[in-house]
Amino acid sequence: MTLIEIRDLEVRIGGRVVSGVPELDLAAGRCTALVGESGSGKTTALLAVLGLLDGADVTGRVVVCGVDVLNAPEKILREIRGAKVALVLQSPQAALNPAMRLGTLMRRALARHGVKGAAARARAEQAVADVLLDPEILRRYPHQVSGGQAQRFAIALALALGAGVVAADEPTSALDVTVQAEIVAVLRRLREERGLALLLVSHDLALVSTVADDVLVMKDGGVVEAGPAARVLTAPAHPYTRDLLAAVPQMREQSREHRPDADGGEPDPGLRPGARRARRVTGSRRRRRRPHR
Amino acid sequence: MPVVHDVSLAVDAGGAGLIGESGSGKTTLARALLGLLRPRAGRITYGTADVTRLRRAERAGFRAAVQPVFQDGGEALNPRMRIGTSIAEGLTGRLRAAERRAAVAELMAGVGLDPALAGRRPHELSGGQRQRAVIARALAVRPRVLVLDEPTSALDVTVQARILDLLERLRGEHGLAYLLITHNLAVVDRLCGTSHVMFAGRVVESGPTGDLLTRPAHPYTLALRDAVPRVGGPPPAASGRTEASPAPSGCPFRRRCPLAVSRCREEAPRPRSLEGRRVACHRAEEVLGGRRG
Amino acid sequence: MKDEHDAGTAEAGKTPDPITVSGPGGLVVPAGVVLRRTPLRALAGAARGDLLATAGAVLLAAIVLAALLAPWIAPYPEDGGTATHPAQALLSPGAGHWFGTDQVGRDILSRILFGARTSLFIAVAVLALAAAVGVTLGVVAGYAGGWVRDVIMRVTDVFLAFPALLLSLALAVVLQPSVATVVVAIAVTWWPWYARLTAAVAQSVSARGYVDAARCLGVPAPVIVFRHVLPNSVTPVTVQLSLDAGGVILTAAALSYLGLGAHEPTAEWGLMVQQGQSLFTTDWWVVTFPGLAILVTAFSFNVLGEGLRAALDPRGRSR
Numbered sequence: 001m002t003l004i005e006i007r008d009l010e011v012r013i014g015g016r017v018v019s020g021v022p023e024l025d026l027a028a029g030r031c032t033a034l035v036g037e038s039g040s041g042k043t044t045a046l047l048a049v050l051g052l053l054d055g056a057d058v059t060g061r062v063v064v065c066g067v068d069v070l071n072a073p074e075k076i077l078r079e080i081r082g083a084k085v086a087l088v089l090q091s092p093q094a095a096l097n098p099a100m101r102l103g104t105l106m107r108r109a110l111a112r113h114g115v116k117g118a119a120a121r122a123r124a125e126q127a128v129a130d131v132l133l134d135p136e137i138l139r140r141y142p143h144q145v146s147g148g149q150a151q152r153f154a155i156a157l158a159l160a161l162g163a164g165v166v167a168a169d170e171p172t173s174a175l176d177v178t179v180q181a182e183i184v185a186v187l188r189r190l191r192e193e194r195g196l197a198l199l200l201v202s203h204d205l206a207l208v209s210t211v212a213d214d215v216l217v218m219k220d221g222g223v224v225e226a227g228p229a230a231r232v233l234t235a236p237a238h239p240y241t242r243d244l245l246a247a248v249p250q251m252r253e254q255s256r257e258h259r260p261d262a263d264g265g266e267p268d269p270g271l272r273p274g275a276r277r278a279r280r281v282t283g284s285r286r287r288r289r290r291p292h293r
Numbered sequence: 294m295p296v297v298h299d300v301s302l303a304v305d306a307g308g309a310g311l312i313g314e315s316g317s318g319k320t321t322l323a324r325a326l327l328g329l330l331r332p333r334a335g336r337i338t339y340g341t342a343d344v345t346r347l348r349r350a351e352r353a354g355f356r357a358a359v360q361p362v363f364q365d366g367g368e369a370l371n372p373r374m375r376i377g378t379s380i381a382e383g384l385t386g387r388l389r390a391a392e393r394r395a396a397v398a399e400l401m402a403g404v405g406l407d408p409a410l411a412g413r414r415p416h417e418l419s420g421g422q423r424q425r426a427v428i429a430r431a432l433a434v435r436p437r438v439l440v441l442d443e444p445t446s447a448l449d450v451t452v453q454a455r456i457l458d459l460l461e462r463l464r465g466e467h468g469l470a471y472l473l474i475t476h477n478l479a480v481v482d483r484l485c486g487t488s489h490v491m492f493a494g495r496v497v498e499s500g501p502t503g504d505l506l507t508r509p510a511h512p513y514t515l516a517l518r519d520a521v522p523r524v525g526g527p528p529p530a531a532s533g534r535t536e537a538s539p540a541p542s543g544c545p546f547r548r549r550c551p552l553a554v555s556r557c558r559e560e561a562p563r564p565r566s567l568e569g570r571r572v573a574c575h576r577a578e579e580v581l582g583g584r585r586g
Numbered sequence: 587m588k589d590e591h592d593a594g595t596a597e598a599g600k601t602p603d604p605i606t607v608s609g610p611g612g613l614v615v616p617a618g619v620v621l622r623r624t625p626l627r628a629l630a631g632a633a634r635g636d637l638l639a640t641a642g643a644v645l646l647a648a649i650v651l652a653a654l655l656a657p658w659i660a661p662y663p664e665d666g667g668t669a670t671h672p673a674q675a676l677l678s679p680g681a682g683h684w685f686g687t688d689q690v691g692r693d694i695l696s697r698i699l700f701g702a703r704t705s706l707f708i709a710v711a712v713l714a715l716a717a718a719v720g721v722t723l724g725v726v727a728g729y730a731g732g733w734v735r736d737v738i739m740r741v742t743d744v745f746l747a748f749p750a751l752l753l754s755l756a757l758a759v760v761l762q763p764s765v766a767t768v769v770v771a772i773a774v775t776w777w778p779w780y781a782r783l784t785a786a787v788a789q790s791v792s793a794r795g796y797v798d799a800a801r802c803l804g805v806p807a808p809v810i811v812f813r814h815v816l817p818n819s820v821t822p823v824t825v826q827l828s829l830d831a832g833g834v835i836l837t838a839a840a841l842s843y844l845g846l847g848a849h850e851p852t853a854e855w856g857l858m859v860q861q862g863q864s865l866f867t868t869d870w871w872v873v874t875f876p877g878l879a880i881l882v883t884a885f886s887f888n889v890l891g892e893g894l895r896a897a898l899d900p901r902g903r904s905r
Contacts, residue, residue, distance in 0.1 A: 181520035203449050209525055368796060
């Protein structure tokens with residue numbers, strides 16, 4: 001099922017095209033990434049999908065969950081944002097009401113969608129567990145959680161409301177690399193298990209390559225290359241894509257795969273039962289090794 | 294409560310990296326090195342002089358020799374001052390206006406910044422240009438050591454690469470030594486011969502950067518490395534429990550460690566030498582052997 | 587070297603994507619949360635930013651001009667001083683006296699024009715004095731921290747512990763009643779607010795990268811304070827100053843009423859309001875027009891303050 005369909009989208013501000021996406025299809029359980037640098041128009045395209053562009057001249061066709069976003073009334077659009085498509089931005093904490101516990105925040109959001117009482121509580125706890133957070137977090141205030149927890153809570157809120165699409169704008173670039181890895185793991189799991197579709201905006205090609213199925217490379221408001229991530233990021237056709245890839249800092253490494261002698265050992269007494277759960281594929285695939293510069 | 298304890302490290306011409314998550318104490322340590330904070334105990338020496346006990350005259354010399362390059366996001370440039378004025382701040386002696394302008398132009402050209410931009414204010418420049426201006430300002434006093442605090446993390450990946458090129462070039466031209474603070478291991482690999490991994494205010498592993506990246510001896514180093522996404526690589530490994538606070542007794546990392554055993558709860562590991570590095574982990578041999586949990 | 591910047595303006599011009607979401611963004615936006623700017627709200631925003639501030643500035647300029655030109659534009663310039671015309675007492679507004687006359691027959695319009703001089707002088711003098719003391723101490727406290735900050739802030743607390751009007755009253759009683767007394771008496775109670783406000787801002791400014799960088803470059807502390815900390819800490823104070831101007835005018839009026847400040851025959855709005863208040867039910871114009879003068883002036887200062895805040899933000903300048 002196609003959840004997001006874009007055809008010939010063009011956003012003009014002051015007559016200048018600041019973002020143009022000729023074609024994009026996002027189906028359930030898939031991830032499409034818009035990649036580019038500041039000013040490439042990737043965030044603008046994301047906002048257009050949510051009907052959040054006012055004061056800009058938007059043409060083309062954007063269909064989200066069956067709704068023609070560019071021609072829909074505000075009331076319908078509000079229904080879409082939140083209940084159908086969840087927006088996740090770079091710093092979620094700034095947007096959480098500091099005087100409200102996270103649980104209260106989620107309960108109110110659910111109440112607006114007619115879910116109340118025990119059902120709401122169950123839904124909230126399930127959603128929080130789905131993003132690998134302790135339900136205890138619902139009793140906390142925003143300043144009592146870390147950036148990574150806040151970001152996962154944002155995703156949980158989307159899940160609780162039944163959103164099928166997460167639109168994420170640089171969701172991890174303000175976070176530590178270890179926390180980023182956890183969020184990526186959560187998103188991948190939700191895609192596989194819940195059929196969540198992900199529209200990701202990022203300038204980090206390495207991150208994109210580990211999550212996205214399809215990639216649109218944007219530059220100066222236009223798409224310069226589009227295709228399956230595996231193809232675009234390993235055999236780029238456009239010189240700009242090649243430049244972007246060349247700029248990704250490389251790191252020496254060798255033994256990231258399991259060694260035979262380490263496998264099959266007894267579980268350690270200190271190891272908690274949940275330890276393996278969150279650890280996604282550590283990979284036995286052998287990577288290309290790049291010569292160190 | 295001290296935030297940084299028992300840290301010993303040396304910065305030499307080969308460059309030293311300080312790696313860790315936010316809150317690990319790496320920035321506090323950098324501020325102490327810059328003489329902006331006074332440590333409760335211990336010594337920081339520059340050459341043969343103890344930085345914490347400098348006399349007024351010696352302090353000026355030290356101040357000039359060790360300069361910070363803060364990340365762009367932290368308002369490294371006075372938003373009200375023109376770029377040229379900011380860069381000229383460190384120029385001392387009686388300079389006529391024309392001489393000052395010439396010196397600023399030379400510094401700007403040296404970091405690849407068009408001298409015509411001297412009249413701009415920071416918000417009129419791109420992130421990369423601002424970062425170059427910050428470097429030029431530091432170079433004005435002819436320093437020997439630059440303390441680089443996340444110098445590229447706020448930048449687009451292509452701009453990041455150019456700033457790293459610049460830093461590599463400047464190191465040769467000015468005979469600089471770098472102390473690089475970052476959570477990005479790939480950046481460390483490019484600029485630093487030696488690396489120190491910090492967790493909860495302590496250095497948990499130190500050694501040649503190449504060794505640390507290819508064969509980490511501490512589970513935390515391993516987790517940091519495996520969390521870095523790679524183009525065409527497997528998904529980053531999420532170890533889980535990044536929100537667990539450092540343990541107050543025993544090994545501070547044990548709550549996040551997949552290898553933790555009862556000994557880790559009872560006894561804090563002391564740093565010890567192992568295969569050319571210093572590591573504070575009871576099970577470092579097993580980590581080196583490829584064991585992951 | 588090939589460089590993204592040598593072209594100069596190209597990159598500076600294309601700052602992040604041209605549209606940024608502010609407000610409640612940053613998270614899953616639940617239904618009902620509106621990020622979209624409605625045309626009405628956009629218009630209100632534009633008006634708040636430009637139209638209103640411009641209106642405030644124009645009004646204030648008119649008031650200042652009226653104050654300066656009072657002797658020439660007032661219909662009865664002698665009524666600003668000692669003249670009295672008992673025969674024309676309490677005439678209602680009409681052709682001869684647009685705003686009517688007071689108990690002793692003076693033209694109220696003329697006295698309002700002259701009163702603008704007194705009120706504006708008091709407001710400017712009080713705020714200048716209070717800001718000079720408060721901002722200086724605040725910036726020093728915020729930058730120095732430690733015991734310097736503690737001492738300055740404790741002294742500030744002592745001043746803030748007294749009710750402002752009471753302290754002003756006590757001072758005004760000790761000193762000779764005059765406009766200068768009013769200025770000193772109010773300024774003494776007003777500066778601690780600026781000290782406290784500035785100290786808080788200066789402390790956060792002092793933690794920014796450019797201040798640390800200047801310290802590392804060996805720039806002397808006084809230079810750092812005046813070059814970096816002060817200019818980046820005063821914006822809230824300038825806004826507060828223009829917001830406070832109306833309050834100062836009111837306080838001055840209260841002191842004048844109690845016989846501790848401006849006194850007859852000096853034309854002063856607060857004095858005029860207090861003198862006319864008992865006549866409100868019968869001769870409404872005596873109290874209403876001076877009251878409106880205070881209101882309009884305070885309002886002008888307020889919207890100007892809001893405009894100043896926008897204009898003084900260096901990032902707002904390019905828009």
